[in-house]
Amino acid sequence: MSHRSRVKAQSVDIRPLAWLAGLAVATALLLQVSVAHGREAPAGFADLAEKLLPAVVNISTTQTIKNPERVPEMPQFPPGSPFEDFFKEFFERQMRPDSSPKRATSLGSGFIIDASGFVVTNAHVIADADEITVTLHDDTAYKATLVGRDSKTDLAVLKFDPGKKALTAVPFGNSDVARVGDWVVAIGNPFGLGGTVTAGIVSARARDINAGPYDDFLQTDASINRGNSGGPMFNLAGEVIGINTAIFSPSGGSIGIGFAIPSSLAKPVVEDLKKHGKTRRGWLGVRIQSLDQELAESLGLPDSKGALVSSLNAGGPASKSTIKPQDVILKFDGREVTEMRKLPRIVAETPIGKKVTVEVWRDGKRTTAEVVVGELPEEPEEVAKGPEKGQAPAAGQSVAGTGLVVAAVTPQLRERFGLDEDVKGVVVTEVKDGPAMEKGMKPGDVIIEAANKPVRTPGDLAKAVEAAKAASQKFLLLRVENPQALRYVALPLAEGKKK
Template sequence: MSVPQTRTSARYSRRALASVATAALIAGGAVGSGYLPAATPAFAQALPQTPIAAPEHPPGSFANIVDKVKPGVVSVKVKLDDAVSSDDEEGPGNQQGQNLQNVPPQLREFFKRFGQNGQNGGPPGMQPQRQGPRGAVGSGFIISADGYVVTNNHVVDHAKTVQVTLDDGRTLDAKVIGKDSKTDIALLKIKDSGSYPYVQFGKAAPRVGDWVVAIGNPFGLGGTVTAGIVSARGRDIGAGPYDDFLQIDAPINKGNSGGPTFNVNGEVVGVNTAIASPSGGSVGLAFAIPSETVQAVVDQLKTDGKVARGYLGVQVQPVTQDIAEGLGMAKPKGALIDHAEDGTPAAKAGLKSGDVIESVNGNPINDAKELSRKIAGLKPGAKVEIAYLRGGNSDNATITLGALPTDGSKVASLDTGMSGGQPRLGLGLAPASEVGLSDSGVAVVQVDPDGPAAAKGIEQGDVILDVAGKSVTRPSDVAEQIRTAEASGRKAVLMRVKSSKGVTRFVAISLTKNDG
């Protein structure tokens, strides 16, 4: 059964990637149904004790690559205690659902957006809940001879016990070393001492069009191999604050969660974590966490058992075409600071609302999401060089990053930019101090529902704080700044607006004249 989605019928689902004995539950660890134990293989051949490598150039088939890397891929089985599960029956018109109780916060909104018809905030087809122990299965891969294993966080989240099954048929106990819900990565360690076959991460990011091979445990069928190409890079599917997925067209199904995607050199270039599907099964569109992200997270999990991320302390939003015109920029790029939190590294360095961050350590920032990933990829205490634009002039600041707060705060809170609009605002305005909404600014007391400001999302009770970078306290101030922007040849004027809920954002109003 299809799950509604904005503009497309596809559904991105981490739930559809791991197969569980009873039900699917994203990020809580439970995953699909129908685990089928494989026949016990022979133990005749000794396992290699050196890093696995494949031929530099692909042969006529992928068989040689698979022979080399397959011993380093494992199936992951998890027992979960005191968790909620749903009915495991699945048939025509019955989509496996999940309860959002155990889903990480950053994924709850994801399911609400793509599961509008579901019960209790979940997707369609949610079945009655029941209490009791349950199991989950997924995939993983060994990254060192001493038995460290990478998988998805949502495979082992809430795990009571974890076991991994090697390619030679051995099933061994493992422990969770650390997890990171924001990137959906977990690190395990096989408890038995020994030397294990392992695979290596890629030395370079794959290009769009490169061949890739995925190996995993779909529907409990361990050691399953599929192949395809990298069909896109840098995908943001709204699953977390640092989305930067590889899009691959190798068939991925329930149970592939946490499994590796290899390049033709037998190196891991991604960790399979989500699929787009109207039915829950593969339609040949999957998403993998890039290996460079995985390595950075795994290194911290191995050392500290958790991930510490850099913190700048700004709320940012995208620079749209209208906003760029309002700021006098040639083209939309960078991250617009909506608010710098008091006492944070950004505020101490003098960054403020209206600044546009253009680069970090000399690396260009194309959008607000990229700024979040760049800062989060650095450790607390790191010094960064921030280049920013203020009032049409470029400037720089050296900032020592703080630690990302653990109370749910983010490096960058993203607001969706708006576009279009006309200079006639369609607003009734009054000094905010006179209507009791604020000590400063201009209050919106009336909104024409057919006016351009309403189309921008401005609502009654909002407060306009500044226009074109100038603070406003009376309606005449707003009109004056708009006239000044028109006279200077600006195509749009930028207003900073505070909502009735206390959230501030920038709104660009086009200065194109309206006919009539």
């Protein structure tokens, strides 16, 4: 065999090796990108925990509670009974009311956002506290004062004077870019065991747990227990993307379902509390309700997305615009309103005084309105009157096919159901089994419109029902008012006459 032949026989095709080398380089780059964005499982959390622990504080509060002056009544005995002296002595010795005040304590968590001593926590952690103590990771304790609290988002800002002590502060991150499955680290003070680190993932986003009007919680399986409230949830970059607030637990302990206020909601609230001691929110001045499929169909909407305007606040920003009841708000300042509960948060986050475009559905088509966002006023607590128990249903006229019994408004019905003097319509006096009951209508509801026409007598409502059936409509759109709310109801109808 010639030398050339031996060389040829020993040569190797290097193209597969080059491809494998390229794949290895690409994989390494992808891993670097994944780690940078917090997608790859870390080897451990020790370095991150060591860096963040000094910024997390334990919060303890004390509250003075005075015992009620409660004296049980002594049993009555016949005069001269031998038990009379015995019980009198017993009650004076054992049942004497203790008027000395008691001190209740509670524990929570928080985190330092400014080296000058500003701390963020939950509002419920410091509620009704007479004294607030902030304890650092090195067990140094300071008395803190309340800068401001916001009950709607359950956030509070505290301030303490660290003197010459150098503090570790942590920044807010962007919770909007956090994805389900991302790693997170929670640090807090569960059951008073300070400096506890747990880890998990973002389990879900945009959870509504009926805690407030702006619910948009991050859900996590990182272990969160009592005492973690107010503590931070970190991403792997060491940024706060959530404030741990609540858990779902039948037993009271962690079962892997915890909820955190997202930083995108918390950050502007915290800034307002720091600067003004209160939260300043945008205000549209409308009462809204969610859409179901029946309401959407009644309004000619292709789906049930949006927020239905049921009424306008007198003197509010919307009342000074072209927005009107029965409009369905689809977009606000360029942001989609996919469901009713998103609108309050979108409006609240809009700068006060900004002129915005609102896209609405009206009369079967899209149109726009412009409104100048106002400042949300403090809402006075209203106590709504209602029907008294045990009252017999008032007489009225039954409306066939609806389950409703209605009557004209009278002074007696106004007083019975707590209706305003200027309310006009027909009062629901009884709801029988049928479509109205399925839609949640109750005695005391006032039907003021049917098919966008005023209702003043039971006959008006009966005619509207018959007209809708004759037109083969599946639903009759009612506008219903009671002392709690003004809303629209798509009342299902029995199959009408065919044209």
